[in-house]
């Protein structure tokens with residue numbers, strides 16, 4: 335600070351008018367932005383999975399209590415990730431603006447914010463299941479950059495660098511000795527350049543991250559001869575069912591990964607260990623050269639609500655799980671496998687469904703193309719008849735053969751069932767709930783599923799009347815869903831339609847309503863329609 339002169343005593347610090355908050359708010363936003371942006375860039379360069387921003391989001395996902403997760407899925411569906419990231423941006427922005435306003439006289443509030451955010455990112459990084467010491471570099475650099483940018487911009491904003499604006503440059507500028515920042519023009523130029531740098535760092539980081547060799551770099555081996563052709567009579571699309579084979583772009587997606595793991599086939603390997611005769615590590619080329627199977631399997635999420643859409647059917651290409659396990663040799667007494675993804679998620683799957691001859695596989699192809707990154711590229715598990723959370727590990731890199739007591743999975747730790755066999759269920763796709771239909775003849779249509787058991791009947795009840803059997807589409811495999819349709823005559827007025835399925839064991843879908851936690855929702859899907 336400049337020395338007070340005789341005729342102009344220095345104004346005591348606490349009564350000096352603080353500069354307007356605008357500049358310090360801009361400085362705080364830029365410091366935080368630069369910190370996050372540089373964190374992204376450094377992560378992309380040294381430790382791709384260690385983006386500080388996403389690490390905090392992943393930490394939040396790990397800590398999210400079950401009720402909140404269910405609420406988030408209920409509100410945002412598969413946009414829950416976007417909702418979380420947007421929420422983080424809003425919260426960080428709000429706190430940053432407050433810290434900027436509080437920093438009009440004092441550099442410390444903004445400093446505390448930048449450091450606290452850095453510590454949060456470090457904590458989230460260290461507690462991640464995939465933590466490696468190198469992951470400390472991105473959040474470490476992010477804090478340092480944030481602190482430096484903040485001190486520098488704050489200085490320019492309020493003048494702690496000691497030099498007031500050149501009095502001649504700004505008419506009415508405060509006299510020398512008063513704490514003011516640089517000229518408006520210089521501040522804006524500096525701020526603009528900092529903003530460009532921060533955004534560029536973040537964007538370059540994301541681009542590098544997304545440029546890892548993906549599915550386009552892979553040539554699939556030919557599917558084994560004799561793989562079933564896509565059946566023609568398996569759906570009632572004309573009546574409003576989804577197509578039997580789900581277009582890949584519409585395939586539902588559920589996982590805990592905020593940023594999709596990017597693994598090249600060259601760097602991928604799968605370790606099989608635990609209760610085995612010999613530990614095995616498979617490369618992608620080794621896997622691809624094994625005996626292949628191609629088979630349709632319908633995946634369902636245990637979180638699917640009655641009538642929900644977290645279900646899709648795909649034709650998977652891969653290697654039978656029992657062949658993979660046989661390479662290592664499962665020891666007597668083993669009961670399940672623990673499978674882990676490159677991002678540290680894990681699942682437990684009983685050995686029964688993996689070795690009983692069904693089309694359980696390590697898949698690398700979906701509908702004739704390499705797996706999409708979102709669906710597990712380069713390799714994932716698929717097991718007919720089990721919910722995804724106990725069987726469908728995407729980005730799989732590790733399999734441990736163990737006992738039921740020997741391993742508790744990610745979702746099991748959060749209150750979900752240890753075993754997740756799919757429950758026999760059905761859904762009405764048309765008419766939609768709340769729809770208005772012409773009175774008279776109409777057609778109801780939808781899907782039913784009991785993977786690896788098969789659907790033998792679907793019935794619809796109108797206004798709690800008798801159950802009427804629906805027409806079923808062909809059943810190319812019991813591992814996939816089955817479509818149904820039923821012509822109805824509806825008098826003008828309000829009506830309620832409900833549906834129930836019967837599976838090949840003869841069991842009729844229960845009407846007892848249950849939440850999806852712990853092992854799958856039950857109840858009859860019911861829609862209300864108005865006939866006019």
Ligand SMILES: Nc1nc2c(c(=O)[nH]1)N[C@H]1C(S)=C(S)[C@@H](COP(=O)(O)O)O[C@H]1N2
Pocket residue numbers: 585586587588589590591633634635636675676679708709710721722723726727728729
């Ligand atoms: N690595 C990883 N694999 C995962 C999950 C996950 O969170 N991480 N979620 C599982 C769940 S709960 C489901 S329902 C299926 C969904 O597979 P999809 O996204 O390809 O439809 O993936 C399973 N595999």
Ligand SMILES: [Mo]
Pocket residue numbers: 588634635636637721722723
């Ligand atoms: Mo799921």
